[in-house]
Amino acid sequence: MKTNTYDLIIVGGGILGTFHAYHALKKGLSVLQLEKDNFPVGSTVRNFGQVVPSGMAGEWFDYGVRGLEIYQSIQQEMDISIRNNGSIYIASDTDEIQVIHELSAHYQTKGYDHALWSKAQILAKYPAMHADYVQEAIVFDQELSVEPETMIRQLHIFMQAKFEKYTLKYDTTVIACEDGNEQASLTTSNLEVFEGAKIIICNGYEFKILYRSLFDDSGLEISKLQMMRTKPLPQIQLPGNILTGLTIRRYESFEEYCPSFGTIPVPEHYHELRKYGIHILFKQATDGSIIVGDSHEYAAGNRLDDLGFAVDTYINDLMIAEANRIIPMRNDWITSSWSGFYAQHKDHMLEVDVSPRIHVRTGIGGKGMTASAGYAEQSIEKLF
Template sequence: MPACDLIIIGAGVLGTFHAYHAAKAGKRVLLLEKDRYPVGATVRNFGQVVPSGLAGRWFDYGRRSLELYREIQQQTDITIRQNGTVYVASEPSEWQVANELHDRYSRIGYRSELLSKEQVLAKWPSLRADYVYGGLFFPDELSVEPEQMIHRLIGFVQEKLAVEYRPGSVVIGCEPIGDHVRVTLANGQTVEAGRVLLCGGHEVRLLFPDVLAQAGLVVSKLQMLLAEPVAGLELPGNILTGLTIRRYEAFQECPSYQQLTPVSPELAELQRWGIHILFKQATDGSIIVGDSHEYAAATAQEDLGYHTQDYINNLMLTEARRIAAFPVTVRKAWAGFYSQTPNEIFEYDVAPNIRIITGIGGKGMSSSAGYAEESIQQWGL
């Protein structure tokens, strides 16, 4: 008899929430992580849980994720803060689209508030008055500290749900053996389970390169900045701006989206690099600023390089300083990578009891908890 019911390969937010839901359903779960701790997209992001920007079923998963985060936070501190999300419109056509999104969410009972320019500046006085036209605020949305949250979530599923967690476990083989699956580790050990789920991002190429070649996965490279704390500065919640309104899927479904006023040549250059400016203050007062997006096929990720480009960072800094009145002094910069697919997410059964799930894109922090719940149920676990 296999030692466990389910082995999950990859302990990022997508894999760990699958472990959470499977263990809640009474399954014996082994969670494997190739590194000493997760270092991928789960920790290289803003830590914003913003269903408001998602569309279709991903909004529903995100809405459910808010509930799940709160449920866990009531049992243990996973760094959840409910300070809301604001989208700051910078001109009339962005404001019109924000009004339309507010109306749509009002019809389905998802709380939002339209804020006048004066109300935005009263709540966020460190934003520049000449940038702000109005704001759309979602009071129920959350912030997390991404580098801390995943460690605490893994600790929670170990302690409360008896998930076995093995970091530093590099998987080099995964094959069906009769009615179960054998997983081989780089140290020569093998473990067996009734089923195996791979949630290792584009690293699926290490085990199933033929699958990756057919998946159509694209890797997105994001550049982000961490700004030094500013004495006395408070930036509650997630602050998203006009370029975000022009980028996020939820706004693209609004009737007036196609009538947005064309941006200036300077902003068009930002859009060419997939830049939209977000601010999120961490608990230590530092401020994450970003981000940009460059793309390459997952089979050619190396083309994106490992470096960050000063040109992109300077574009982001210039726009951030046009929006915010506080000094933005960079402490460090980094690049994050996540995989995505034109089909919203990549789900593939290598065998009846071996499943790959990857390509969730930038939706992971906001929607993985809700998505994984449905995923586990649909797989009959």
């Protein structure tokens, strides 16, 4: 049995844990990051790769804006797949138009750059979109896209090259943590022991290994998402983050800042979609394939398995049909489909100090790609 000592140990190799490591390293601390899988395969890679502060409310908006700066600063040093192609929310009816105008009024007070686009402007930029769906849009040119399947590993490679005090270990499951007199320690499934001045646990939706009873009563819930990817479609050009009418009727910023959000009627054709938490997003990858989704089904944080592992064809068919109202979309274009999961908290996120040296930070929900970089910065400042 061997012992190694660090200023900080991060449990979890996803985006939230990685940015905690990044900001600690920027402060000159020695950091060990441990990931239980061969490489990250959870929420961080099973998403659209959209960095959209415009969809956030409260402090999460501020974290998202700071995240734009952090992502771009890293991209200037190494290609981690960041693209500055902006975000567009497309309103499909008069109610959604009303809501995006209200969001525009809010962002004018915040000084967050944006533009309202006419139908003609949208179709000029996105000629593949169906003219009968597109009415108006709100556009945020400063927002970013990433390639979710590759970005986190590129970020790890960047950090390994940049920071001498960074140690990353994949395939390393932590089975116990303990706070001692002068250091915290953890034990891996290989019975290796590591010590640190502090341990931060960013465990995503893995609640069965460490502190099971804590997570049983934490207020966390799990969301299961379904997403699809098409074959490369060079005939369709969709630069940026494409968000649609159902997104306008769902995202936090619209709910928080738009007075008419809670009063606009739900069109009949949206009822079945909302039953499965569906809203339609598109994100085109560099190879021309398009990620399409997503749906949301929920379970208590300690009941992940109730959600099942299967991909529901009926839900996919609903999403394809709604996507086809917006752009050309066919079932036989879909080459892969998957379910993703993330943990979220009903109030904020889960921040529990298990002891003076052991800290749980998880449950950031669907905000991880947008807000983790900014959130982790202030989290590290508080702890160090």
